[in-house]
Amino acid sequence: MINMSRRDFVKITGTGLALATLPGFLRTGFAANSPGGNPYGFYFKRFGIDDDTIRKVMAEALHYGGDYCDLFFQNQLSNSIRLRDNIVSTASTNVTLGVGIRVLKGNQTGYSFTEDVSLASMKAAARTAAGIASGSAKGVPETFNATKLMNYYDTEMSWEDVGVKSKVEMLQAINDDVFKEDPRVVKASVNFADSENYILVVNSEGGIATDYQPMLRISVACTAEQDGRRENNYFDYSARDDISFLTPERLKRLPREAVARTVKLFEAQTPPAGELPVVLSAGSAGILLHEAIGHGMEADFNRQGISVYSEKMNKKIAEPFVTIVDNGTNPHIRGSINVDDEGYPSQETVLVENGVLRTYMHDRISAQHYGLEPTGNGRRESFKHYPMPRMRNTYMKSGPHEFEEMIASVDYGILADQFTNGQVNIGPGDFTFYVKSGSLIEKGKITAPIKDVNIIGNGPEVLERVTMVANDMKMAEGGWTCGKNGQGVPVSQGMPSVLVSAITVGGRG
Amino acid sequence: MEKNVYLDLGYWVQKKAKQLGADDSALGINQSRSVEVDFRDGEVEKLKESTEQSLWIEIYANGRYSSHSTNDLSKPALEKFITNAVDLTTYLEKDEFRKLPDPELYKGQHTVDIDINDTRQADLTVEQRLERAKNMGEFIKGKDDRIISIASGFYDDHSESYHLKSNGFEGHKESTSFTHGASVSMQGAGDKKPEAWRYYRARHLEDLVGAKETALQALARTQDQMGAKKVPSETLPLLLENSNAAGLLWRLMGPLSASSIQQKNSFLEGKKDQQIASEVLSIMDDPTIIRGLGSRYYDGDGIAAQPRPLITDGVLNNYFVDVYYGNKLGWKPTSGGSSNLVIKPGSRSGAEIEAGLDKAILVTSWLGGNANGTTGDFSLGVAGWLIENGKRIQPITEMNISGNYSELLMNLVEVGNDPWIHSTFRTPTLLFDKVNFSGS
Numbered sequence: 001m002i003n004m005s006r007r008d009f010v011k012i013t014g015t016g017l018a019l020a021t022l023p024g025f026l027r028t029g030f031a032a033n034s035p036g037g038n039p040y041g042f043y044f045k046r047f048g049i050d051d052d053t054i055r056k057v058m059a060e061a062l063h064y065g066g067d068y069c070d071l072f073f074q075n076q077l078s079n080s081i082r083l084r085d086n087i088v089s090t091a092s093t094n095v096t097l098g099v100g101i102r103v104l105k106g107n108q109t110g111y112s113f114t115e116d117v118s119l120a121s122m123k124a125a126a127r128t129a130a131g132i133a134s135g136s137a138k139g140v141p142e143t144f145n146a147t148k149l150m151n152y153y154d155t156e157m158s159w160e161d162v163g164v165k166s167k168v169e170m171l172q173a174i175n176d177d178v179f180k181e182d183p184r185v186v187k188a189s190v191n192f193a194d195s196e197n198y199i200l201v202v203n204s205e206g207g208i209a210t211d212y213q214p215m216l217r218i219s220v221a222c223t224a225e226q227d228g229r230r231e232n233n234y235f236d237y238s239a240r241d242d243i244s245f246l247t248p249e250r251l252k253r254l255p256r257e258a259v260a261r262t263v264k265l266f267e268a269q270t271p272p273a274g275e276l277p278v279v280l281s282a283g284s285a286g287i288l289l290h291e292a293i294g295h296g297m298e299a300d301f302n303r304q305g306i307s308v309y310s311e312k313m314n315k316k317i318a319e320p321f322v323t324i325v326d327n328g329t330n331p332h333i334r335g336s337i338n339v340d341d342e343g344y345p346s347q348e349t350v351l352v353e354n355g356v357l358r359t360y361m362h363d364r365i366s367a368q369h370y371g372l373e374p375t376g377n378g379r380r381e382s383f384k385h386y387p388m389p390r391m392r393n394t395y396m397k398s399g400p401h402e403f404e405e406m407i408a409s410v411d412y413g414i415l416a417d418q419f420t421n422g423q424v425n426i427g428p429g430d431f432t433f434y435v436k437s438g439s440l441i442e443k444g445k446i447t448a449p450i451k452d453v454n455i456i457g458n459g460p461e462v463l464e465r466v467t468m469v470a471n472d473m474k475m476a477e478g479g480w481t482c483g484k485n486g487q488g489v490p491v492s493q494g495m496p497s498v499l500v501s502a503i504t505v506g507g508r509g
Numbered sequence: 510m511e512k513n514v515y516l517d518l519g520y521w522v523q524k525k526a527k528q529l530g531a532d533d534s535a536l537g538i539n540q541s542r543s544v545e546v547d548f549r550d551g552e553v554e555k556l557k558e559s560t561e562q563s564l565w566i567e568i569y570a571n572g573r574y575s576s577h578s579t580n581d582l583s584k585p586a587l588e589k590f591i592t593n594a595v596d597l598t599t600y601l602e603k604d605e606f607r608k609l610p611d612p613e614l615y616k617g618q619h620t621v622d623i624d625i626n627d628t629r630q631a632d633l634t635v636e637q638r639l640e641r642a643k644n645m646g647e648f649i650k651g652k653d654d655r656i657i658s659i660a661s662g663f664y665d666d667h668s669e670s671y672h673l674k675s676n677g678f679e680g681h682k683e684s685t686s687f688t689h690g691a692s693v694s695m696q697g698a699g700d701k702k703p704e705a706w707r708y709y710r711a712r713h714l715e716d717l718v719g720a721k722e723t724a725l726q727a728l729a730r731t732q733d734q735m736g737a738k739k740v741p742s743e744t745l746p747l748l749l750e751n752s753n754a755a756g757l758l759w760r761l762m763g764p765l766s767a768s769s770i771q772q773k774n775s776f777l778e779g780k781k782d783q784q785i786a787s788e789v790l791s792i793m794d795d796p797t798i799i800r801g802l803g804s805r806y807y808d809g810d811g812i813a814a815q816p817r818p819l820i821t822d823g824v825l826n827n828y829f830v831d832v833y834y835g836n837k838l839g840w841k842p843t844s845g846g847s848s849n850l851v852i853k854p855g856s857r858s859g860a861e862i863e864a865g866l867d868k869a870i871l872v873t874s875w876l877g878g879n880a881n882g883t884t885g886d887f888s889l890g891v892a893g894w895l896i897e898n899g900k901r902i903q904p905i906t907e908m909n910i911s912g913n914y915s916e917l918l919m920n921l922v923e924v925g926n927d928p929w930i931h932s933t934f935r936t937p938t939l940l941f942d943k944v945n946f947s948g949s
Binding site: 081090097110163165187225273274291312427452454456458460505506508 | 549552553554555556557558559560561562573574575576577578579580581590593594597598600601602603604607635657658694697700701702703704734737739742772773774837876877878879880881882883884886887888889890892906907908909910911912945947948949
């Protein structure tokens with residue numbers, strides 16, 4: 001039985017801050033009511049900086065005539081803890097602190113970072129980044145003005161105040177439930193990770209923004225045996241939230257889903273091969289959007305003219321009931337951000353409106369190239385990396401059809417339920433996603449389970465073949481991470497149930 | 510890195526951990542510097558310089574274990590960090606299998622001079638790096654009217670680390686690596702813009718494949734994709750290009766690890782000394798290759814690195830056994846991970862094998878897909894060429910191969926004599942029979 005109130009998680013170890021709840025200025029996102037009258041005073045203190053320090057570093061960054069510079073300060077605290085073989089005997093913590101300094105000259109980027117936030121080190125890094133330009137020094141702002149932001153992940157409690165002992169008990173309770181769920185389970189593992197990311201970004205146009213970004217991920221995996229066969233599967237949750245996310249209902253569902261997903265695989269048949277109709281279940285199937293259109297709509301690829309979508313703006317690319325957005329404002333969803341890593345407020349960006357391509361996802365460089373406002377998609381993995389246009393939460397809005405109607409319309413095809421990974425070639429538009437688990441559809445009915453099959457298609461072609469969209473949009477629940485040019489950022493995606501009339505299924509039949 | 514400063518700091522941390530209640534500790538201090546230069550269409554796009562340092566420590570206290578890392582190496586910050594680390598450890602459950610390696614495993618490091626640190630890296634200037642990246646692109650410019658964009662880059666890094674274990678291990682690693690490459694985008698049919706790339710990596714700058722050759726390969730690989738399309742589903746021989754063969758075989762590394770076996774997630778459990786592949790396959794794990802990208806003297810546990818056969822004539826010889834899962838299984842540790850994987854070459858080149866094929870698909874790149882390590886099932890996206898009568902007749906894309914590794918490995922019919930030495934997994938061209946391709 002798992003039943004823990006938030007109170008049970010209050011830290012009992014002696015380390016960390018002795019706070020019962022997060023201070024208000026972190027909870028509001030916008031730092032207006034932080035102590036001392038300075039709206040970003042908490043962050044200045046955390047990084048040991050002030051206006052004067054920033055100006056001195058910026059003066060170095062613009063020493064050779066760069067058009068623009070920004071400083072990205074970051075302090076991230078991460079914890080993870082793991083149960084295997086019935087004991088919680090592995091835990092880890094990671095602390096990083098540093099500042100990344102970027103100088104732009106036209107479309108050119110100079111970048112450097114330092115893990116030592118002393119003035120001398122920052123000035124040295126700034127001088128390195130400055131080298132992208134070659135001219136005479138530019139001036140720096142007199143004052144910095146805080147950007148007004150919303151808070152899409154209000155939390156009450158810091159992860160620093162959640163004790164290890166209570167996490168150990170939580171993992172144990174989940175493990176007990178996994179084994180109670182089905183006698184075929186022979187191994188279970190439970191992983192729990194939390195992190196807190198404090199960022200401050202300030203630029204040479206005088207803009208300054210701060211954010212407190214909490215995150216959690218919990219996953220349960222198990223292996224089951226039946227008639228000498230073994231199968232393994234998992235279920236996970238991720239959210240920008242505090243410990244209150246882990247309600248008794250969610251803690252009970254984790255082991256139940258993990259086991260159900262695993263033992264279902266024993267019934268699976270060999271998946272079919274070739275071009276078939278595919279129904280995608282609502283939820284994490286949004287991976288199709290992430291790969292088929294999301295990356296191709298990141299404006300850097302379009303600015304360079306190398307995306308399959310480079311000449312598609314304002315053209316019809318899908319049926320009129322298809323609307324696709326990339327949204328950074330969904331409450332507590334993994335890919336949400338109050339502000340992007342260039343300091344621009346987050347927003348809902350409509351990529352495809354009623355079947356027509358409307359907007360790419362922009363960072364500062366691409367927005368300037370196109371003469372548009374940035375869309376809040378400038379993201380980076382950490383202070384060690386420069387920002388690029390990146391997705392946040394990418395999803396299709398609900399449409400006019402019914403799930404049952406889609407299934408009934410398929411004579412022979414598959415229903416894809418669980419997804420693990422995907423990939424795309426931006427230029428030709430070919431993309432894939434891997435279906436861990438699904439079912440056959442035969443003569444309008446869901447029949448035998450299938451498993452472990454890759455699906456491959458071409459982005460623009462597949463969007464044209466989305467012939468039905470149901471009214472059941474759902475966001476993914478798990479912890480998705482998007483990789484681009486060696487940088488990983490947390491994202492999410494969502495999808496109503498949809499029917500793709502034909503796509504290549506990598507089976508063997 | 511100034512040797513004594515970091516080594517002294519390491520021993521200070523080790524002593525501090527002991528004072529604060531750790532029975533034992535393992536730790537590492539890493540420092541690296543890298544420069545990254547990217548050009549696009551003749552202009553600098555990105556110039557990035559990175560210098561970073563970090564410390565990680567594993568605490569063993571009262572039968573308990575935890576691991577921690579930080580990038581703040583000031584002594585006051587480290588003292589607080591270690592205090593917290595030891596404190597956290599006390600709240601975990603006891604684990605009898607978590608202990609430092611038997612010091613006997615530290616003994617017997619090979620004595621080959623692996624020469625993985627190019628001391629001339631320190632003399633490279635930013636201007637020289639910019640020049641190299643720019644020139645790479647110039648070799649491609651104007652070579653094909655269909656070119657939309659050319660990207661080229663040069664990256665290099667120097668990294669150094671010290672490792673200490675409180676039961677007597679002290680290790681030091683210092684290495685460099687250099688990478689250069691190019692990617693080319695072309696206007697294809699309709700809105701399609703095929704893009705391909707080629708890059709090479711080496712421990713020493715002088716060992717990089719020439720810039721012109723690299724650039725022209727990137728161009729040719731893009732030209733090869735023009736007009737690519739899927740062909741009908743069929744069971745055919747799979748000819749796997751040497752530079753991409755690792756993309757198929759690396760997925761075996763998980764199932765070959767002691768952790769997968771102990772966790773009952775490996776289709777290769779219980780297969781030691783059994784035939785798991787056809788007789789043409791022999792793989793060695795060899796940490797002694799001079800200037801090898803995976804060469805080393807000791808592994809993550811501090812175990813002395815030695816060449817070790819993994820598969821001989823199709824028979825599985827060894828798993829990757831780290832100390833922790835070795836303890837759980839009661840097995841002697843070998844090493845938790847691979848160094849350089851070397852496949853015993855056959856007698857013919859990839860081109861010679863290709864010329865003798867009636868009908869097959871040559872795979873030259875992967876796109877997504879995954880494998881189930883518990884059952885061996887795989888399903889992977891592929892692109893390449895349809896081959897008929899020894900000739901490449903149609904570039905293919907948007908297709909999948911699917912099957913089970915147990916069958917696939919037994920269907921390996923020939924190994925080429927052309928290992929791809931620019932990777933830690935030195936794979937030659939491989940020919941598999943009876944592979945399921947799905948397409949139109």
